[in-house]
Amino acid sequence: MINIPKGTKDVLPQDSYKWQYVESVAREVSKKFNLKEIRTPTFEHTELFLRGVGDTTDIVTKEMYTFRDKGDRSITLKPEGTAGAARMFIENGLAGGVLPQKMYYITPAFRYERPQAGRLREFHQYGVEIFGAKGADTDAEAIMVADSLLKKLGLQVKLYINSIGCPTCRANYNKALKEFFAPHLEELCYDCKTRFEKNPLRLLDCKEEACKKINVNAPSILDSLCEECSAHFEELKDYLKLSEIDYEINPRIVRGLDYYTRTVFEFVSTSIGAQGTVCGGGRYDGLIKELGGNAVPAVGFAVGIERLLMLMENVGARMPEEQKPTVYFAGMDNACRKKAFELCAKLRKVGVITETDHMERSIKAQFKYADKLGAKYVAVIGGNELEQGVMNVKCMATGMSVSVAFADVEAYFLGK
Ligand code: ATP
Numbered sequence: 001m002i003n004i005p006k007g008t009k010d011v012l013p014q015d016s017y018k019w020q021y022v023e024s025v026a027r028e029v030s031k032k033f034n035l036k037e038i039r040t041p042t043f044e045h046t047e048l049f050l051r052g053v054g055d056t057t058d059i060v061t062k063e064m065y066t067f068r069d070k071g072d073r074s075i076t077l078k079p080e081g082t083a084g085a086a087r088m089f090i091e092n093g094l095a096g097g098v099l100p101q102k103m104y105y106i107t108p109a110f111r112y113e114r115p116q117a118g119r120l121r122e123f124h125q126y127g128v129e130i131f132g133a134k135g136a137d138t139d140a141e142a143i144m145v146a147d148s149l150l151k152k153l154g155l156q157v158k159l160y161i162n163s164i165g166c167p168t169c170r171a172n173y174n175k176a177l178k179e180f181f182a183p184h185l186e187e188l189c190y191d192c193k194t195r196f197e198k199n200p201l202r203l204l205d206c207k208e209e210a211c212k213k214i215n216v217n218a219p220s221i222l223d224s225l226c227e228e229c230s231a232h233f234e235e236l237k238d239y240l241k242l243s244e245i246d247y248e249i250n251p252r253i254v255r256g257l258d259y260y261t262r263t264v265f266e267f268v269s270t271s272i273g274a275q276g277t278v279c280g281g282g283r284y285d286g287l288i289k290e291l292g293g294n295a296v297p298a299v300g301f302a303v304g305i306e307r308l309l310m311l312m313e314n315v316g317a318r319m320p321e322e323q324k325p326t327v328y329f330a331g332m333d334n335a336c337r338k339k340a341f342e343l344c345a346k347l348r349k350v351g352v353i354t355e356t357d358h359m360e361r362s363i364k365a366q367f368k369y370a371d372k373l374g375a376k377y378v379a380v381i382g383g384n385e386l387e388q389g390v391m392n393v394k395c396m397a398t399g400m401s402v403s404v405a406f407a408d409v410e411a412y413f414l415g416k
């Protein structure tokens with residue numbers, strides 16, 4: 001027996017409707033905001049993520065699935081969706097088209113993590129990217145997309161926002177952080193000692209308890225923002241008010257990726273503890289240039305679909321069930337089964353969901369099976385019926401039966 005790889009999951013036939021529901025709501029919400037779907041490759045050149053995610057991030061230093069292909073190229077399975085979207089934007093010259101370019105994706109993502117509830121090695125994201133607009137109204141609009149989705153799915157979440165400024169503010173802040181952390185250097189975890197040297201901002205993102213304790217008293221980045229970044233943050237708050245979206249400012253949010261500038265945000269569930277962050281995003285005005293394009297501002301976010309589903313299950317969120325068969329055809333003997341098969345084929349052609357027996361069950365067992373499937377009607381074809389060209393149609397809800405001619409099968413079931 002070969003088992004599923006650690007940190008991956010199957011979606012079983014009886015559960016896929018939940019995925020389809022979440023995805024359909026995501027597509028519906030996207031449409032309202034005029035976001036167009038994109039699909040980019042599952043793997044990219046490793047270099048894209050080194051540059052586009054950042055070589056001091058956990059993703060790049062520890063979590064990437066990287067391998068050499070048979071042509072000796074270094075390839076990486078995408079750990080997130082933004083870098084690929086940005087590459088696509090540059091490579092296809094979309095900056096030369098109408099701006100902003102608003103898009104969304106639903107994609108698998110791969111990270112070599114320690115698997116636990118809501119933390120997998122292959123997981124899925126719904127993500128949004130808006131390229132070309134620099135104003136805080138666009139940040140608020142991205143936040144509004146995520147907010148609409150989460151609310152539509154019946155989740156209780158809290159929005160945390162922060163600004164991590166521009167490279168100028170960050171230089172000041174990194175200095176302040178270094179001063180603050182220097183006396184605590186010995187108490188920090190191994191990774192944070194490196195972060196201290198390479199990218200002090202990353203210290204705030206550490207998940208080790210010892211580091212988290214020290215972080216609590218770290219200076220706030222909001223005190224280091226330059227005038228423009230401060231004004232941008234104030235504008236964001238205004239626009240969130242206009243959108244009637246509640247938020248809380250959390251100066252500890254720095255996000256896991258290196259390319260963020262100014263606005264960063266997270267939606268955290270108020271109903272579970274451990275992996276409560278369902279959505280993370282922000283502005284990344286430096287990314288397109290970093291990847292070789294002209295400077296184009298951008299903002300986006302990603303929602304973890306497994307975490308969404310987990311939360312929905314936890315709060316008992318309502319999910320419309322899958323459509324059940326309209327009619328189940330039960331045939332008494334071989335000749336009747338053939339007729340059942342034929343009628344099924346006819347009805348499917350006009351779009352009616354039908355089912356029949358494939359296991360040579362008795363009529364009684366077929367009724368049981370039809371009940372299990374949740375069929376609305378059971379159409380029984382016995383020897384007499386076959387001769388007369390009719391079937392006995394029983395409505396499962398009322399128990400009432402009527403006789404329907406084979407010739408009328410479409411007319412009778414269409415619209416039922
Ligand atoms: P975390 O702090 O939980 O590690 P992150 O900052 O690494 O999250 P992002 O890179 O912002 O996460 O990804 C966006 C969203 O994708 C997260 O909010 C989460 O819902 C989901 N996500 C991230 N990593 C995983 C994972 N390993 N398994 C399942 N979902 C994930």
Ligand code: MG
Nearest residue numbers: 058059111256
């Ligand atoms: Mg992570």
